[in-house]
Amino acid sequence: MCTSIIFSPADHYFGRNLDLEISFGQQVVITPRKYEFKFKNMPSLKNHNAIVGIAMVADGYPLYFDASNEKGLGMAGLNYNGNAHYFPVTDEDKDNIASFEFIPWILGQCGTVAEAKNLLSRINITNLNFKPEMQASPLHWLLADKTGASVVIESDADGLHVYDNPVGVLTNNPKFPLQLFNLNNYSNVSSAEPKNGFSKDVDFNLYSREMGSRDLPGGADSASRFVRATFNKFNAPVSDDNNKNIDTYFHILHSVEQQKGVDQVGPGKFEYTIYSSGTNLDTSDFYYTTYENKRINHIDIHKEDLTASDLITFPMLDQVTINDQN
Template sequence: MSFGQQVVVTPRNYEFKFRKMPTITTHYAMVGISAVRDDYPLYFDAANEKGLGMAGLNYAGNAYYPEKEEEGKDNISPFEFIPWILGQCANLDEAKKLIDRIHLVHINFSEKLPLSPLHWLIADKSGKSIVIESDKDGLHVYDNPVGTLTNNPPFPKQLFNLNNYADVSPKMPTNRFSDKVNFDLYSRGLGSHNLPGGMDSESRFVRALFTKSNAPAADNEADNVNNYFHILHAVEQPKGLDEVGPNSFEYTIYSDCTNLEKGLFYYTTYNQRQITEVNMNKEDLEKDDLIIYPIEDKVEFNREN
């Protein structure tokens, strides 16, 4: 379902108020997809002006947030996690130090907006990334050697599952079956025949990583952004394929990316396939109020006659 998400730029002097921690009046500016409630940006994913990005992904059934605060820790609600990190950290090393002091405590935004069960991906301009998971046995921080995250299961299980796909390749296969059997390689792409094609998050993790790992790198922004969206669209969910209730289906509402070097934010939606760009640095980042762009989500045709 839609939560009224919009592209939101939070400038440096917007007051970030936290439930258990002091208000931050000056911080790094950030841009991303967010719902805004009571003038507060509830970011789904965002990146700051220093080139640190962060995204929350569904982690239902595993995410656990303790009810009690922990003395001596930074008690942060999960809905505050993204602005707490992106507001203060310029890179992954700084984020790790701040996370070491964090205690994610169960505080809902409101009665109508309870916490979402999430785990998080954080990355910086170096290309390195980490995964944060809050489980019943504590808060875990994993180095992410593959730079990919989807939803369940826990990240270590996602990595282990990759072992089942070591034979998947963009190249045509060679006959390792038997020298007594001749094969007719009847189609291009047979090297990826065993790539999982399901809508489940484990299949999408493998498919996203395979596509990302083999995608070409270009020397210009347009081609790289275009390639990036092809990676995301390789794992998007069309309507009608992932039933979550009677006549109700999960589907990919939007896809986005950020150039961490330039502060350029891009997105597409289920209905609007043209890539929309928002340049954070064209805004007055010294302001103290949110800068909001409604999502472009209308089907449009480029009619030539």
């Protein structure tokens, strides 16, 4: 499964964990402004916002898992199996966009969540595949901008829903309103030591530190990760130092990462956190870590030619690195 957040200590950091049992040969991909995005049922975008994120490149086309643009708008698609519903192409007054085209369609044209909402009001997410052998993934999306605003987009059987997201977190099932409602069950969780609300006549021994967070769920399931990521995000320290904030951002994501061997999804198959990504939406600096390489890797998109027409790709550094200090 997956977890996505926007963390706003000073600048705004947006990205996600990608949790799967297999890798797709994904890369860091910069799509410059003059790369021609072609769509199944809509006119091409020949000039658009520059985009950076993690994608699998197929037939020269960047299939983005998550990305942000130079205007400070970010978007991530997360597994939404069993609920996601895509529709046939319609002749009604709608923009017919396939799910794999959704991220470039929005990020290519919009700079804020407010602008994206206008586009979303016309969108019909279609049930088309990139190729016959590449089935469309069942997804929902977190969309956020450098004001800190975020929304969740879910295409269900009863239509497209756009939910304002007051916590800036998304995982997987159930539907977003239920995930948000479930937070009510954890109102007693605290970063402070608990007070005795049981009875004034009963003495309690706080036998350990961190007792205030004892009821925080620790599972790898999506509901548990949603609660834990939200709690950790809102209790994370903030700094005036960008490096410290980006480090904290990755600590939040890593607090809900999945270890190999603990989440079996089939015979001999285990889901794990393949990578964690993040963009500073205020500067467009892109960062990532991988399962094997926890060093924070940085790509400055402004060092590249953003006026070009060809994709710019970087292999993900996924080898274990150990610093020998003596």
